[in-house]
Amino acid sequence: MGMVLTAVAVLLLLALVFGALLGYAAVRFRVEGDPIVDQINALLPQTQCGQCGFPGCKPYAEAIANGEAINKCPPGGETTIQALADLLDVEALPLDGEHGEEKPPMVAYIREAECIGCTKCIQACPVDAILGAAKQMHTVIVDECTGCDLCVEPCPVDCIDMVPLPVTTRNWRWDMPPAPPLAAAERGAA
Amino acid sequence: MTAQIRIHDIPGGIHPPENKAQSTTRGVEQPPLPARLILPLLQHIGVPAEPVVKVGDHVLKGQLLATAQGRFSCALHAPTSGTIAEIGPAPYPHVSGLHEPAIVLDSDGEDRWVELEPIADYRALDHVTLVEKLAAAGISGMGGAGFPTATKLLSRPDHRIETLIINGAECEPYITADDMTMRHYPAQVVTGIEILMHVLTPEQVLIGIEDNKPEAIAAMREAAQHNPTIRVVPIPTKYPSGGEKQLIQILTGREVPSGGLPADIGVLCQNTGTALAVHDAVMLGRPLISRVVTLTGGALERPTNVQALIGTPISELLAFAGLQRERLHRLVLGGPMMGFTVDPQAPIIKTSNCLLAATEQELPTPPPALPCIRCGLCAEACPAQLLPQQLHWFALGKDYPQLQRYNLFDCIECGACAYVCPSSIPLVQYFRAGKGEIRAIEQQHTKAEQSRVRYEQRLERLQREAEQRERDRQARAEKAARAKAAREAREAQEQQTGAATEPDLARVKARIPTLSPEQKQLKIAAATARMALQKAQKQLNANPDNSDLQAQVVQLEQAHAEAQQAFEQATSQEDT
Incomplete structure (x- = not known):
């Protein structure tokens, strides 16, 4: 009988000690925020275009963390989907066409002669990449523009075009050579 | 002669026909x-030079045409004397065949030097x-x-x-x-x-x-x-x-x-x-x-x-x-x-x-690439001790992290691997394309990070502005509430004692001099006369010879003086 009591007492003591330890660790090593959201957000292209149906990349990252599909980001395209799939260990789905198609990088261009200086595009720009003031001509800071399209819609005189980024010798890239043919044996089998 | 320098060997390497x-x-x-020279502004690694000449300028041989922009840039000088014909995109020796901004110089045939400063x-x-x-x-x-x-x-x-x-x-x-x-x-x-x-x-x-x-x-x-x-x-x-x-x-x-x-x-x-x-x-x-x-x-x-x-x-x-x-x-x-x-x-x-x-014999069109047979000759030829074969597979699979892990960026693109490859696989092209992709991805990441920061800063700014507006609105509401309370209190007081409002009224009166209706009319008459006079004077300035206007101005001056006097008299009477 004494043995049983001792065992119960020892186990109780152990439970208390470890409980206290866990409780302390939970307070001491508390993780601020949700790190997975930041990791997802770091993979998104940060165009803040809202094509995914969320009001920016961070909200979409939060939604993905809560189980939203990972294939709703057209600017990120296949690369982003693949990276998200690797991070979250889920299957890489093809891009959801409903939210748009993958396009080459674009930048907004304001036809300055037609601009009436209404500042509507400035208010729409999620990254403050449009420079101008009321009744003054506006212009786009090309290096800051994410090509999100959000300024095109509000323009009352339709003077904003989305143009592809110009290719120069400095951003030109070599093409991958075409994939080699199958080995002769495989060709014979095919 | 001092001691012989010891020569070391490098790994790999090949011995192609020299043809020297x-x-x-x-x-x-x-x-x-040449009659026309094309001088690209980017002839070095880094930032293009900035032109300091205009189209039509005559320049001497050795004269500065474009200045360096920062440390990773290089100045550009006129190779001969002549006239600047154009500044704009021109053919450029690049594998892409794209044009680059350049200064185009028409030579005048004199080849005259600018004054040189030797040391x-x-x-x-x-x-x-x-x-x-x-x-x-x-x-x-x-x-x-x-x-x-x-x-x-x-x-x-x-x-x-x-x-x-x-x-x-x-x-x-x-x-x-x-x-x-x-x-x-x-x-x-x-x-x-x-x-x-x-x-x-x-x-x-x-x-x-x-x-x-x-x-x-x-x-x-x-x-x-x-x-x-x-x-x-x-x-x-x-x-x-x-x-x-x-x-x-x-x-x-x-x-x-x-x-x-x-x-x-x-x-x-x-x-x-x-x-x-x-x-x-x-x-x-x-x-x-x-x-x-x-x-x-x-x-x-x-x-x-x-x-x-x-x-x-x-x-x-x-x-x-x-x-x-x-x-x-x-x-x-x-x-x-x-x-x-x-x-x-x-x-x-x-x-x-x-x-x-x-000629065709010297650089024949390469035969179509065959599959890699993993012979390993490329790894033996590589002077940087890389594994071209592995890199080529990773490049084919677009496995960029793996390419970096296998030190793709140590590749000097010498082409020794492609030279020895029995399957004539264009290995260097894979590596150049792979490097380009990785650089582009890195650039995208930098840009995404920059956009994220700007987006967050914008959100913060909007929030700050909204808070400021809210504070202003509250301040205005409070002020209005205070003013209303004061007015109500005053009205209540007024109802209690009629004379109690007098101090306030006196203060208001002291600030704004009150005029009797008669005085007001005089003041208006004086102002009207002054306006009429000014208008006539302006017309007179425009046509100084008009005698009608001259007479009119004299009359108006008189009228104005009278009206002014009448008004002043009336006010001074009041004051005394």
């Missing part, structure tokens, strides 16, 4: 002055002044990469440069520009080296020359005889011993760390052509406006080397060397291993060392 003899028989020739005794100058002189002369590395020389000399101010290596290896087949530079300008090259020594104060200077250039070795030995610090070191002929990292390894036995600079191990490497340009800049005061270019290949009647002005169109140099158009199969800028196909309209720039007009 054709172009060394005619010395360094002077081609005719009589460079030893009297400190190294900062000398480096500034080199920067002002627009010198960038002439071996191929085009790194601004002044910046390279200052690249690691905290590292002591123990060994200065002068690269005269010139390992790539067909090219003989450095060979001819050393044969024909040995004294100038050595003076250039001595100037670099004055800047860097190295313990030893090694001139590495492949042993297939006995004339250059002899010429350099003789020119450098007087200086025991400078040693000419013949090295075994093997491609790519002329790569910067490879030559350093051959001459010192030490490897440049991955991702590092030669300066990290106390070594600095300069091309022989650069040494010549340094001599010209300091001793003659001449900026870099010309360079030795090899014109070679089976499609040329008389392969040779020329002292070509920077900006000379390639087609004119080919015509000088007797291009046989029907035999030309591929026109390559650079050598057969690392060169690229170029547009003959493009000009020679500071980094162009060779034009290879190859």
Whole structure:
């Protein structure tokens, strides 16, 4: 009988000690925020275009963390989907066409002669990449523009075009050579 | 003579046919002055230069055309006298065939120099002044990469440069520009080296020359005889011993760390052509406006080397060397291993060392690539000890992290692997494409990060503004509430005691002088009269000869004076 009591007492003591330890660790090593959201957000292209149906990349990252599909980001395209799939260990789905198609990088261009200086595009720009003031001509800071399209819609005189980024010798890239043919044996089998 | 320098070996390497003899028989020739020169603003690694001339300006030979923009940039000078015809996109020697901004200069045929400022005794100058002189002369590395020389000399101010290596290896087949530079300008090259020594104060200077250039070795030995610090070191002929990292390894036995600079191990490497340009800049005061270019290949009647002005169109140099158009199969800028196909309209720039007009036999169209058989010859040939075969698989699978893990960025793109590949797989193209992709992805990440920061800052700003508006609104509401309370209190008081409002009224009255209705009318009359008078005076100023107006003005003046007087009387009566 004494043995049983001792065992119960020892186990109780152990439970208390470890409980206290866990409780302390939970307070001491508390993780601020949700790190997975930041990791997802770091993979998104940060165009803040809202094509995914969320009001920016961070909200979409939060939604993905809560189980939203990972294939709703057209600017990120296949690369982003693949990276998200690797991070979250889920299957890489093809891009959801409903939210748009993958396009080459674009930048907004304001036809300055037609601009009436209404500042509507400035208010729409999620990254403050449009420079101008009321009744003054506006212009786009090309290096800051994410090509999100959000300024095109509000323009009352339709003077904003989305143009592809110009290719120069400095951003030109070599093409991958075409994939080699199958080995002769495989060709014979095919 | 001091102790023999120990020669080390590099891993891998190949021995392609040299084909150098054709172009060394005619010395360094002077081609005719071109009628039109194309001077791209980007002839070096880094930021394009900024033009300081306008279209229509007349410039002299050696005059500054464009200034360097920051440290990673290079000034540009007029190679001959003439008129600026155009500033804008022009053909550019690049593998893409894209055009680049350039200054187009129409030569006037006089070839008249601007006043030059040679330095009589460079030893009297400190190294900062000398480096500034080199920067002002627009010198960038002439071996191929085009790194601004002044910046390279200052690249690691905290590292002591123990060994200065002068690269005269010139390992790539067909090219003989450095060979001819050393044969024909040995004294100038050595003076250039001595100037670099004055800047860097190295313990030893090694001139590495492949042993297939006995004339250059002899010429350099003789020119450098007087200086025991400078040693000419013949090295075994093997491609790519002329790569910067490879030559350093051959001459010192030490490897440049991955991702590092030669300066990290106390070594600095300069091309022989650069040494010549340094001599010209300091001793003659001449900026870099010309360079030795090899014109070679089976499609040329008389392969040779020329002292070509920077900006000379390639087609004119080919015509000088007797291009046989029907035999030309591929026109390559650079050598057969690392060169690229170029547009003959493009000009020679500071980094162009060779034009290879190859026939079908010399550079045959490569047979279609076959699958990799994993023979491993490429890994044996790689001078950087990489695994080209593995890299090629990763590139095919677009596995960029794996490419980086296998040190893709240590690849010097020498082409030895593709040369030995029995399946003729264009390995280097895979690596170039892979590097391009990785750089683009990194750039995207940087941009995404920048956009994220800007987006968050914008949100913060909007929030701040909203809070400020809210605070303002509350402040206004409070003020209105206070004013209302005060008014209500006053009204309540007024109802209680009629006289209690008097102090307030008195204060208001003291501030605004009250006028009786009669006085008000007088004031209005005076103001009307003044207005009428002013209007008439203005009309009179416009037509001074009009006598009617003159009379009118006199009348109005009188009327105004009367009205004013009446008003003043009325008010003064009130006051007294």
